[in-house]
Amino acid sequence: MGMTSKYIWMNGELVEFEKATVHFLTPALHYGIGVFEGIRCYATDDGPAVFRLEDHVNRLINSAKVLGFTNLLYSAEEIADAIKLTVAVNEFTECYIRPLIHLSGGGWNLNVDGGKADVGIAVWEWSNYLGADALQYGVRANIASFTRHHPNVMMTKAKICGNYANSFLAKTESLRLGFDEAILLDPQGYVAECTGENLFIVQNKKIYTPNLAPVLEGITRHSLIALAGDLGYEVTETLISRDQLYTADEVFVCGTAAECIALREIDFRVIGSGNMGPVTKELQQAFQLAIHGKHPRSAEWLDYVNVAESLPLRRAASA
Numbered sequence: 001m002g003m004t005s006k007y008i009w010m011n012g013e014l015v016e017f018e019k020a021t022v023h024f025l026t027p028a029l030h031y032g033i034g035v036f037e038g039i040r041c042y043a044t045d046d047g048p049a050v051f052r053l054e055d056h057v058n059r060l061i062n063s064a065k066v067l068g069f070t071n072l073l074y075s076a077e078e079i080a081d082a083i084k085l086t087v088a089v090n091e092f093t094e095c096y097i098r099p100l101i102h103l104s105g106g107g108w109n110l111n112v113d114g115g116k117a118d119v120g121i122a123v124w125e126w127s128n129y130l131g132a133d134a135l136q137y138g139v140r141a142n143i144a145s146f147t148r149h150h151p152n153v154m155m156t157k158a159k160i161c162g163n164y165a166n167s168f169l170a171k172t173e174s175l176r177l178g179f180d181e182a183i184l185l186d187p188q189g190y191v192a193e194c195t196g197e198n199l200f201i202v203q204n205k206k207i208y209t210p211n212l213a214p215v216l217e218g219i220t221r222h223s224l225i226a227l228a229g230d231l232g233y234e235v236t237e238t239l240i241s242r243d244q245l246y247t248a249d250e251v252f253v254c255g256t257a258a259e260c261i262a263l264r265e266i267d268f269r270v271i272g273s274g275n276m277g278p279v280t281k282e283l284q285q286a287f288q289l290a291i292h293g294k295h296p297r298s299a300e301w302l303d304y305v306n307v308a309e310s311l312p313l314r315r316a317a318s319a
Contacts, residue, residue, distance in 0.1 A: 003124040005123055010118070022104065023104075026104045028102035033107060035102075036098060038159075039056045039083070041087050043093040045293060047304055049293060050083065050084065050303045052301050053083065054303070055222075061079075063159050063160060064117065067112065068113075069101065072119075080303070087305050092123060099121045100119070100120045100122075101117050103115040103116070103117065138264035139262075139264065140178075140265040141180060142267050144182040144184050145170075148186050183199065189241075191241070191242060191245060192210055197257075198221040201240060202279045203248055204249065207233050209225075211239065219256070220287075227290065230296075246266060252277075252283070259288075262277065264276070
């Protein structure tokens with residue numbers, strides 16, 4: 001996966017890709033003290049557009065609050081403008097966007113107030129997170145031996161860098177076992193989420209998803225629930241047991257990177273027909289229309305990148 005670009009935005013300046021570095025002793029590297037977002041920009045007939053930019057930036061700011069940052073250098077509006085600028089100057093029509101707020105310049109006493117919060121934004125061309133055939137055919141998953149964080153051990157509503165050691169352990173285990181993705185159970189043994197995706201099951205044309213207590217409140221998750229309602233489907237948040245996955249008519253997962261993907265097999269059990277089911281397909285198609293500006297929801301969910309508007313900010317950032 002190539003992650004190169006022309007520029008990365010760092011604390012108000014556009015820095016050439018090769019020069020966008022942090023010091024080895026940055027405490028975020030040693031302790032995982034940072035928060036991030038995963039955002040996508042998509043090509044549309046009216047130019048590149050960022051999907052649900054305001055919602056993502058607000059979650060980034062909220063994650064920083066949850067982690068304990070009290071004095072952020074930039075407002076949500078300034079970060080959103082910087083994101084559009086970074087996409088524009090890199091001349092991408094479709095890309096993945098990674099804003100990061102991380103502790104730097106202190107914090108070695110394990111106190112978030114001992115350092116300062118630096119902000120960076122990178123963009124790169126990225127597609128097919130779960131593989132080239134995932135959108136069409138779905139992927140294989142297993143139940144991880146690792147448990148999703150207890151909500152009072154790690155903050156499950158914030159995208160904290162250190163939280164993702166949990167996902168790394170589970171995903172690496174699954175890949176080594178020959179699967180594509182891992183499903184984590186919550187501390188009570190109910191289905192929580194995957195390593196980077198929320199999960200849904202379909203039974204008798206009704207859609208169910210784990211309740212919010214142990215999971216990240218995914219923005220793609222929220223989008224699919226809205227699209228399902230538009231299509232006339234009932235979506236229920238509830239406890240889901242492991243065996244309900246095996247007997248579901250369909251299982252699908254969603255996230256910024258994965259988008260909307262079917263799980264065709266779990267723990268060597270074929271799900272439904274073994275192919276993407278009709279409900280998943282309908283939702284996937286609606287989502288693809290929405291992100292590319294061809295759906296009634298697109299007007300409220302897309303934030304278009306206007307190069308002309310971004311250039312003044314570029315000059316100020318480079319001054």
